[in-house]
Amino acid sequence: MKIICPHCEAINSVPKKETYKKANCGKCKNSLLQNKILTANSDNIDRILKNSDIPVIIDFWAPWCGPCKMFAPIFGAVAMEFPLKALFVKINTQDEQFLASRFKIRSIPTLVVFKNQEEIHRVSGAMDENSFINFVNKFV
Ligand SMILES: [Zn+2]
Numbered sequence: 728m729k730i731i732c733p734h735c736e737a738i739n740s741v742p743k744k745e746t747y748k749k750a751n752c753g754k755c756k757n758s759l760l761q762n763k764i765l766t767a768n769s770d771n772i773d774r775i776l777k778n779s780d781i782p783v784i785i786d787f788w789a790p791w792c793g794p795c796k797m798f799a800p801i802f803g804a805v806a807m808e809f810p811l812k813a814l815f816v817k818i819n820t821q822d823e824q825f826l827a828s829r830f831k832i833r834s835i836p837t838l839v840v841f842k843n844q845e846e847i848h849r850v851s852g853a854m855d856e857n858s859f860i861n862f863v864n865k866f867v
Pocket residue numbers: 732733734735736737752753754755756757
């Protein structure tokens with residue numbers, strides 16, 4: 728399966744397995760088992776969506792939004808639990824207004840899940856950690 732390295736955004740080809748002992752990025756050599764949040768913008772979003780065979784979960788947020796700030800550490804912590812299972816991406820709607828309108832974001836935070844370049848789910852409003860783990864588990 729195709730995986731975007733969360734460290735350097737290189738496209739990696741990784742065999743699909745239930746569990747992994749070791750998997751490193753072919754380009755930056757960082758471990759793909761150590762997940763990291765990617766920041767997307769108009770330049771990289773299509774490449775990310777096109778080259779991810781795992782679900783891509785995008786957090787649309789803005790710096791002035793209180794609930795977004797409260798949700799940020801939860802998004803970060805839960806992302807660490809799903810290496811090679813889901814790619815976690817943040818889009819700052821204040822900087823990326825074109826993307827906010829392209830993806831029809833009406834309120835923030837909004838979480839949108841993509842699989843095979845198609846939007847398969849979206850939800851608005853922040854979640855607590857357990858709810859977000861359950862949410863992610865529905866798609867991985
Ligand atoms: Zn890499």
